[in-house]
Amino acid sequence: MHPLIRTARATGLFYLSLAITGALGFLIIRPRLFAAGDADATLAHLVQHESLARIGIALELLIVLAQTLTAVWFYRLFRTVDATAAASIAAFGLVNAVAILVSSALLATATQVAVDPLGDTANTVQLLYLVGGNLWIVGGLFFGLWLVPMGWCVLRSGWLPRTLGWVLVAGGAGYVLSTFVTYLAPGAGIVADLLVIPASVGEFWMLGYLIIWGVRRPAQPGDTGSPHRVVDPDVPATRR
Numbered sequence: 001m002h003p004l005i006r007t008a009r010a011t012g013l014f015y016l017s018l019a020i021t022g023a024l025g026f027l028i029i030r031p032r033l034f035a036a037g038d039a040d041a042t043l044a045h046l047v048q049h050e051s052l053a054r055i056g057i058a059l060e061l062l063i064v065l066a067q068t069l070t071a072v073w074f075y076r077l078f079r080t081v082d083a084t085a086a087a088s089i090a091a092f093g094l095v096n097a098v099a100i101l102v103s104s105a106l107l108a109t110a111t112q113v114a115v116d117p118l119g120d121t122a123n124t125v126q127l128l129y130l131v132g133g134n135l136w137i138v139g140g141l142f143f144g145l146w147l148v149p150m151g152w153c154v155l156r157s158g159w160l161p162r163t164l165g166w167v168l169v170a171g172g173a174g175y176v177l178s179t180f181v182t183y184l185a186p187g188a189g190i191v192a193d194l195l196v197i198p199a200s201v202g203e204f205w206m207l208g209y210l211i212i213w214g215v216r217r218p219a220q221p222g223d224t225g226s227p228h229r230v231v232d233p234d235v236p237a238t239r240r
Contacts, residue, residue: 004077005214008159011073012210018066019207025059026136034133039126046114046125053111060104067097071146078153085149085156092146099139106132137182144175147199150206159215164205171199 033053035041046053071093078086110128113121151168154160178195181188 002214007073007077008210008214011070011077012207012212012214014066014070014073015203015207016211018063018070019203021059021062021066025056025063029056029059030133034129039122042129043114043122043125046111050111050115053107053114057104057107057111060100060107064097064101064104067093067100071097074150078150078157081153081157081159082149085152088149089146089153092142092149096139096142096146099135099142103132103135103139106135137179141176141179144172144177144179144199147172147175147202151202154206157215160206160209164202164209167198167202168206171196171202175199 029052033042033045033049033056035045071090074093075086075090078089106128110125110132113124113128118124147168151165151170151172154165154168155162174195174197178192181192181195185191
């Protein structure tokens with residue numbers, strides 16, 4: 001297997017792990033613990049389901065790990081295509097990882113306060129969960145931003161379908177816009193949800209393509225019908 005294809009598939013697997021841990025931690029476990037508008041219920045959930053709360057913390061830490069590895073491997077994959085865009089993918093992904101890392105620290109603090117009461121325990125726990133949730137929302141700004149250079153690299157490289165590149169660019173823009181809609185028009189939640197649909201389509205298309213096919217063989221300048229050459233990002237340009 002060509003080294004570039006191995007890099008692409010590893011990137012896809014890291015991306016898949018990000019999707020799985022994100023779904024388990026944020027979409028499944030968090031809603032079972034956090035009761036919006038009811039601090040006493042949130043506290044009761046944490047006390048009664050302490051083990052689940054700790055699993056939720058561990059999952060958020062795994063999200064951070066998966067996000068970091070995915071960001072680094074995307075840089076490794078695309079750095080020979082466009083160094084600035086590849087570095088942007090990594091940078092934006094790492095900023096989002098930091099936001100989730102802070103969120104995991106808040107969840108850990110909330111669990112600790114619930115188990116070992118301090119002051120107004122219920123309201124403290126509720127506030128920590130609220131801040132953690134908002135970190136996810138504002139972090140979505142960078143999760144949207146990283147899709148734009150990702151889509152650009154897809155378009156520049158020719159290694160994946162061009163349509164996928166445009167979907168990622170549009171999805172990234174929609175994700176960024178949805179973050180602002182969430183705060184500027186809180187009653188328009190359906191609009192924010194619709195804006196992130198292209199991003200979700202692009203992400204699952206991207207990780208699926210990387211895992212199954214890796215990258216396709218791109219045409220190189222001067223090709224005249226001969227088999228296309230795949231550029232190995234680990235080999236310096238002077239040695240190709």
